[in-house]
Amino acid sequence: MFRDNSGRGGAVQSVRMRSLVLIGHGSHLNGESAVAVYRYAELIRQRGLFDEVIEGYWKEEPSLRQVLKTTASTDVTVIPMFISEGYFTETVIPREMGLGHQGPVPPEGVARVIGGRTVRYTLPYGVHPSMTDVILARAREVLPDANPEDTALIVLGHGTTRNENSNRIVYQNADRIRESGQFAEVQALFLDEDPKVGTWPETVRSPRVVVVPFFASEGWHTLETIPEDMGLTGTVTDFTENPHGHQQVFYARPVGTHAAVADVILHLAEEASGAGGPGGDTERGHEAAWQAFLKGARAGLRVGEVLVTPELGVFELRNALDEGRPGADLTTLVTPEGVRDQVRFTDGGEHRPVHTLRNLPRGWRAVLSEADLRRAMHYVYPAVIEETYAHDCHALRPTPWATTARRQTGIYAKVQKATPAQVEHVAQDVCTGCLRTRLWAGHKLTQSFLNGVPGGIPCAEACTFVVAEVREEVSGKRGGGGHSHSH
Amino acid sequence: MFRDNSGRGGAVQSVRMRSLVLIGHGSHLNGESAVAVYRYAELIRQRGLFDEVIEGYWKEEPSLRQVLKTTASTDVTVIPMFISEGYFTETVIPREMGLGHQGPVPPEGVARVIGGRTVRYTLPYGVHPSMTDVILARAREVLPDANPEDTALIVLGHGTTRNENSNRIVYQNADRIRESGQFAEVQALFLDEDPKVGTWPETVRSPRVVVVPFFASEGWHTLETIPEDMGLTGTVTDFTENPHGHQQVFYARPVGTHAAVADVILHLAEEASGAGGPGGDTERGHEAAWQAFLKGARAGLRVGEVLVTPELGVFELRNALDEGRPGADLTTLVTPEGVRDQVRFTDGGEHRPVHTLRNLPRGWRAVLSEADLRRAMHYVYPAVIEETYAHDCHALRPTPWATTARRQTGIYAKVQKATPAQVEHVAQDVCTGCLRTRLWAGHKLTQSFLNGVPGGIPCAEACTFVVAEVREEVSGKRGGGGHSHSH
Structure with a gap:
């Protein structure tokens, strides 16, 4: 394969x-x-x-x-x-x-x-049957010699009244492990529904108890709620006066962060x-977009705030504000992942959910092969090459705000109530800091970075960041001057 | 002269x-x-x-x-x-x-x-004796035929308990005009101290009354407080049942915005x-800085977010993100004042008190003579040419935060209480969006735009914007994530 x-x-x-x-x-x-x-x-x-x-x-x-x-x-x-x-x-x-x-x-x-x-x-990875293997792998990490004589396993789910599938999967995993006979007893317990996690001293009898949280990642629940509800003090906790006598609890890390999840993903993909x-x-359009970018890159290209310079068979990428700075003054990156991690935060350490905001960090350069340059640019300005090429070929269809708003559900459904003035007010504030030109608001972009205008990047539709801000605006939670530095 | x-x-x-x-x-x-x-x-x-x-x-x-x-x-x-x-x-x-x-x-x-x-x-222009002429000029605007027979003049000051000079000047102007004999009576009245403006119907007897606000500019006081306290409905208001009979009030615009203030300024300068x-x-250092800039400009230069391009004896200035855009797509400016007014606001219409923030508006270009280019650059990036040249000559002395803080008085004195962590927290938030490199925080700038690095601009000391934000921080009025778009 x-x-x-x-x-x-x-x-x-x-x-x-x-x-x-x-x-x-x-x-x-x-x-x-x-x-x-x-x-x-x-x-x-x-x-x-x-x-x-x-x-x-x-x-x-x-x-x-x-x-x-x-x-x-x-x-x-x-x-x-x-x-x-x-x-x-x-x-x-x-x-x-x-x-x-x-x-x-x-x-x-x-x-x-x-x-x-x-x-x-x-389906999401969590519902795949092979997650049972991940639960067992997590259990082995905290108690390698678990056995059917003296060890119980608790598979701990969140539970919710909103979605019955959530607990069903936890029960199914518990059932499969119980049938395998590797533990003396196997229980499914939950944080937010019965049987609740706090009941374990009554129902679990084995002297050794492994607890595996069926959670996606470490967080408030795995670090605070579960230890508190169960009375845990660390990875191993001794309970000397439980109803069923002395018990030792081994608290595993959540299943979602185990490397074996990669196998689950591959199973899902194959099936x-x-x-x-x-x-x-x-895909021809995609490849044409990148070839257009590479053609520019081979001659030297400015894309938004970055400068791409060809250098003896490789390419150098840096913030254009750093043009001319000696390489020794800059952090040199050599992988697309290095670039990805560099551009995820501003120089002030703030998260950058929207990569085309004009706050690309400075102080770095990347030296990359042509293949890696493609991946690095994808991380610096996700979807920008594809969307700009499509725009230049008159193939990028803008989605008007009304269409974007109508699509929203849940807590964002209320953005449908926003007046055009409210949307424009938010856009004036949020989008001002963005390189993109708002085609969805009727603005025109005549030239792009593919034909020499670094700041020429189209915006086909309101991003989720704008949608979220419009929701705040409709809820009256945004100040008049927005979140700008207005002091 | x-x-x-x-x-x-x-x-x-x-x-x-x-x-x-x-x-x-x-x-x-x-x-x-x-x-x-x-x-x-x-x-x-x-x-x-x-x-x-x-x-x-x-x-x-x-x-x-x-x-x-x-x-x-x-x-x-x-x-x-x-x-x-x-x-x-x-x-x-x-x-x-x-x-x-x-x-x-x-x-x-x-x-x-x-x-x-x-x-x-x-001294400030307002205390110069020739302000009397400005008061008279304002009076003439609303009542050209004022005369000593039937016309009173009210010189209206703010008054304050904090500074006795404030009312002294209003009295002096009233005295001078009274002595000139141009009005039947001349009164000094105040908003915030006796004699209060509301007492005028008792003390002013003339059938025609000119009111000249001794204020710097139109604002809340001239547009709201004074008309309300005096019962004015417009430039001319008739009072038919006053203690001294029928009276007509002519309300002049504030003295501070009269063009004749330019003469007052020149008097002050001459004296x-x-x-x-x-x-x-x-000044040699100043001239050397600008010659260094012009040398770069004649070859084409990037300074921060702007691009300077020589063009047949003139220069073109534009946002570097607009490089390559056809002139017809851009608003063409031809004066330094045009550039000044363009760069005072972001593309979203927000005021830009700090010009080195990375939010220079786009969509314009300026075509300028060499002399005008100097003035335009002064407006785009005030003091940047001088400070950067000084830095490159090792003549720019950074002022550490502690020194800046110690200098503060009034409501800003409390920034002296800020911990280094608080100052850094604010700087991480505010200064991240700024082109300048914080020498005052120990950061080093090795190359500037004068030797090819567009973003290389030194920051010798915390600006008043940072001082104001530190004050907010010390007062607990800043959120954890600052004023960034953190949704």
Whole structure:
């Protein structure tokens, strides 16, 4: 199954290609949300089973609306990196990606042809049966010699009244492990529904108890709520006066951050409807966009705030404000991931959910091969190459605000109530700091960086950041002067 | 007294030179504050009596700390554009400009040699005796046929318990006009002290009454408080049942915005200590800085976010993000004042008190002669050419935060309580968006735009914007994430 991906960044090729897209929630607020997805993408990239592994987010970039455009092949598998089914996997992601599907996703996933690409959308990783292996792996980490004589396992779920699937998966995993006979007893307990986690001293009898949180990541629940509800003081806690006598609890880390989740992802991808096919072709529009960029890069190019300079077979990337600074004064990066991590925060350490805001950090340069330059530019300005090329070919269709607003659900549904003046007020504040030209508000972009205007980057539709700010505006939570430095 | 200023922007010259500096308060909040000062500077520039007229501000740029550096000659007269003496004219301005003087300024002003320049600091324009002429001019505007038979004049001051000079000037003006015999009666009335403005129907007997507000500009007092206290409904108001019978009130505009204030300024400048001398020379450091800039400009230069391009004997200035855009797509400006007004606001219409913030508006270009290019650059990046040249010559001395903090008085004195962590927290937030490199925080700048690094601009000391934000921080009024877009 291994395929040669050495030509990943090169010219159009006849080799069959497959793209994998991992979808995370992302955050407008902090940069940690995206890190787990980066990590899985890297693990899977290392296996070499896909020609590319792309990350996409609801609240970061490339956004759900953009991410398909950024894939190089016509064969795309999309996996939601969520621990359970719910609003995001069943409503938000399919809607924003234009899958023409809403509601529960069948076990074989949903397959659609979107803009010339065959897109397979799977269930979230957390519901795959092989998560049982991840639970067992986490259990082994804290208690390698667990045995059916004296060891109990608690699979600990969040539980919720909103989505019954959430607890069903925890029960299924507990059932499978119980049937395997590896533990004396196996219990499914929950934070927010019965049977509650605090009841464990009554119901669990074994002297040794392994607790594995069925959670996506470390956080408030795994670090605060669970230890408090269970009376845990660390990885190992002794309880000397429990109803069933002395008990020792071994507290494992959450399943979602285990490296074995990468295997779960690959299982999902292989089992997705039609995934056994021959793979796709190079997506022509995508490749043409990058060839146009590379043509410019080979002559030296300014894109937004970055400067691309050809250098003896490699390329140098830096903030244009740093033009001319000696390399020794700058942090030199040599990988796309290094660039990614550099541009995720401003020089002041603030998270940059919108990469085209005019606050690209300074003080670094990257020296990259042509293939790596492509990936690095994707991280610096996600979807910008593809969207700008499409714009220049008159193929980028703007989405008016009203259409964007009508699509919103949940807490964002109220943006439909925003007046044009409110939307413009927010845009005046938020979009002013952005390089993009708001085609969705009727603004015109005549020339782009592909023909010599560094700041020429189109904005086809309001991003989730603007949507969130409009929601604040409608709720009366934004000040008159916005969040600018108005002192 | 007219002098040839055609060589203003040229090479070092032997002609005796004089610089006039007008000081306004300025504002971090809105762009209107500076406009009155711009207007007077333009009026005086047109008279051609000074080789240059420079504006400086407490809360905008060039700041009080920078403005002397931006003057081209060694003979500088500084006039505070305030209507009365007080905290700003006696404490803040002399301190920030390094005049080595505090407290009341004598009638002949204060003269000092500062950094090779002879600097004369005068009283504020409002206390000059020729303001009497401005009051009369305002009175004539609303009632051209005022006469000693039937017309009273009310000179209306603010009054305050904090500074007795404030009312003294109003009384002096009223006395002078009374002595001239042009009105039947002349009264000094006040908003905030006795005799209060509301008492006029009892004390003023004439059938026609002219009211001239001795205020710096139109504002809340002239538009709301005074009309309300006096019962005015417009420029002319009839009172039919007053104690002294029928009276007609003619409400004039405030004295401070009258064009004749330009004459008052010139009187002050002429009467300043030693002003009759031969004038000064070209300040060598200043001229060297601009020659270094022009040398770069003649070859094409990037300074911060702007691009300077030589074009057949003139220069073109534009936002570097607009490089390559056809001129027809851009608003073409042809005067330094046009550039000034363009760069005072962001593309979102927000005021830009700090010009080195990375939010220079786009969509314009300026075509300028060499002399006008100098003035335009002064408006785009005030004091940046001078400070950067000094830095490159190892002549820019950074002022550590502790020194800046110790200098603060009034509501800003409390910044002395800020911990280093608080100052750094604010700087991380505020200064991140700024092009300048914080030498005052120990950061190093190795190369500047004068040797090819567009973003290389030094910051010698914390600006008033940072000081104000630190004050908010110390007061607990800043949020954790600052004023950034953190949603």
